[in-house]
Amino acid sequence: MEKDRVKKFRIKRWDPERASKPRWEEFTVSLDPFERLLDGLIRIKDNLDGSLTFRSSCAHGMCGSCAMKINGKNALACQTLAKNTPEVVVLEPLPAFPVIKDLVVDMDPFFEKIGRIMPWLLEDGPPPERERTQSPEEMKKILDAIKCIMCGCCTSACPVYRAGKDLYLGPASLVKAARFIFDSRDAGWEERLEMVSGKNGIWRCHSIYNCYEVCPRSIDVTGIISRLKRMSVKKMLLPPRRPG
Amino acid sequence: MRYGQKGAQVRRRPGTGFLAFILHRGSGIILAFFILPHLYMLYFLKDPARYEAIRGVFINRMAVRLAGAGLLALVLAHGLNGARVMLLEAGAPSRLQKALFVTALIIGLLLLAAGARLMIAA
Amino acid sequence: MRNLGATGFFLERASAILLVFLLAAHFIVIHFQGAGEDAWSHGAIFLRLSSPLWLVFYIIFLSVLLYHGFYGLWGIAVEYVRRVSLLAAIRACLVAVSLALWASGIFILANSQMLLANPPALCYKCHARGSIPSYRAMRFFGLHRPWQGAQTERALENFPASGKDVESAVTDPRLKVLSFTGSATVGWGLKRLACDK
Structure with a gap:
């Protein structure tokens, strides 16, 4: 083991079915500076402790499975390079979601809120003969929101979401709503806007920017929520035209 | 690009936005509840002697003047952060949120220094 | 009622902008004059209250301040309280308290007008x-x-x-x-x- 490659992984472990509270465990692994923390986790599971539980799938920042709290900040383990972390790497499960085991959390409340905003294209009139086209300009309006991989980093980092114990729809759900509301092909913008303008929707956002800071896809989450707020106010002041 | 650099540093201190939010909320709650004692004092306006007697307790007390300056600080914190949030909601770029917080802080401290000087000076 | 959230949000911002000016005027008149002693003496207050312009100022100030403050408190309650019945009770409380405060503010102003019109003694x-x-x-x-x-x-x-x-x-x-x-x-x-x- 080369000295400068040694990393200490301090992991918060918990099996709620067996223990009443979580415990901290330390593992020492050797990591190449350009390896990711996920590589370290896999190495621990393979060589040191097979009972360590975490989610991972694509390992390339596209699926959002390995979202966790890394050194106090929500991020993807597969996107965090070893060279960008201190000698001691502290790993915790995503806050605000119930823990299933170790670094795996129950994402059901999260996806239930995504489901509430109807994350599918709503159409009016008969389906077209060929695909629904969109101009590059129209596409630019949703380009940022489309990047979302629904990893849950933002929602879990939101103090309002945590305070209300998931009363608030949460930033990820609102970004998903914006992804359809600003989509030129979607006919359900009014219905969706009504949904996110409810008491537990966009008005619960206080521009705290935790979501913006943690997003592994660099989405302007808070900015998108502000855009929804402006649209909702515009619709209230000058109905019923679709505002940009 | 922030891409790929996420989670690089240990961040245990609260973020700027969260700090601003806590300040905003805390000052808002205190100011809302301050309306009650303020109106209660004005209630004694009906009786000049009584009102002046109460006012006499407040006048020329450094502690009371400092508390007044504290009230000004709360009003400034709430108002300036409110302006910052409204600017951001109106479409100011998210990347400016920290700079806007620092700007609000500087303006707030300057106004507080000017106001407190007038309030505390005899 | 549709989209009450947008209305509330908009009014909260509108009242905030108004309050910037109202509070600035209030602070300048009351606290930034000398030692801040005399602008809130009984005489000075009654001199202001004898002008209809100031009377209107205080009525608007009181109303806008109470709306902004208590709608803000309601917004906090919405974030923390899960039980619908408890939330309804909190809302009733906030409405009652804010209306009571508004009424007492108006009562103080009305009282001052009565005193101005019909002073009880020479003093x-x-x-x-x-x-x-x-x-x-x-x-x-x-x-x-x-x-x-x-x-x-x-x-x-x-x-x-x-x-x-x-x-x-x-x-x-x-x-x-x-x-x-x-x-x-x-x-x-x-x-x-x-x-x-």
């Missing part, structure tokens, strides 16, 4: 300070010797005044009561002037 209180801005303002409007006006036969006032004005006040036979805050020298001087009362 002046003179502050022997010549340099304060509220005094200068009153002199500018010719209001610095209110006891000399015909209208003030039964006025209830508490005025800041300078040496000469005080002299004319305390020696005025119509003045029955004199109370004083200040140094002993001035106090005894006033007592001498008013000794025949």
Whole structure:
């Protein structure tokens, strides 16, 4: 083991079915500076402790499975390079979601809120003969929101979401709503806007920017929520035209 | 690009936005509840002697003047952060949120220094 | 009602912008004048309240402030309270308290108008300070010797005044009561002037 490659992984472990509270465990692994923390986790599971539980799938920042709290900040383990972390790497499960085991959390409340905003294209009139086209300009309006991989980093980092114990729809759900509301092909913008303008929707956002800071896809989450707020106010002041 | 650099540093201190939010909320709650004692004092306006007697307790007390300056600080914190949030909601770029917080802080401290000087000076 | 959230959000921002100006005026008038002592004396307040413009200012100030503050508190409750019945109870409480505060504010203002229109007794209180801005303002409007006006036969006032004005006040036979805050020298001087009362 080369000295400068040694990393200490301090992991918060918990099996709620067996223990009443979580415990901290330390593992020492050797990591190449350009390896990711996920590589370290896999190495621990393979060589040191097979009972360590975490989610991972694509390992390339596209699926959002390995979202966790890394050194106090929500991020993807597969996107965090070893060279960008201190000698001691502290790993915790995503806050605000119930823990299933170790670094795996129950994402059901999260996806239930995504489901509430109807994350599918709503159409009016008969389906077209060929695909629904969109101009590059129209596409630019949703380009940022489309990047979302629904990893849950933002929602879990939101103090309002945590305070209300998931009363608030949460930033990820609102970004998903914006992804359809600003989509030129979607006919359900009014219905969706009504949904996110409810008491537990966009008005619960206080521009705290935790979501913006943690997003592994660099989405302007808070900015998108502000855009929804402006649209909702515009619709209230000058109905019923679709505002940009 | 922030891409790929996420989670690089240990961040245990609260973020700027969260700090601003806590300040905003805390000052808002205190100011809302301050309306009650303020109106209660004005209630004694009906009786000049009584009102002046109460006012006499407040006048020329450094502690009371400092508390007044504290009230000004709360009003400034709430108002300036409110302006910052409204600017951001109106479409100011998210990347400016920290700079806007620092700007609000500087303006707030300057106004507080000017106001407190007038309030505390005899 | 549709989209109440947007209306509430919009009104919260609109009231915030209004409050910036209202609070600035309030602070400048009340607290930034000298030691901040005299702009909120009974006399100074009643002088302002005798102007309809200030009366309207205070009514708007009170209403906007209470709306902004209590809608803000409601917003916090929504974030923490899960039980619908408890939330409804909190809302009822907030509405009741804010309306009660509004009513008491209006009551204070109405009371002041009644006192201005129908003062119960002759009572002046003179502050022997010549340099304060509220005094200068009153002199500018010719209001610095209110006891000399015909209208003030039964006025209830508490005025800041300078040496000469005080002299004319305390020696005025119509003045029955004199109370004083200040140094002993001035106090005894006033007592001498008013000794025949």
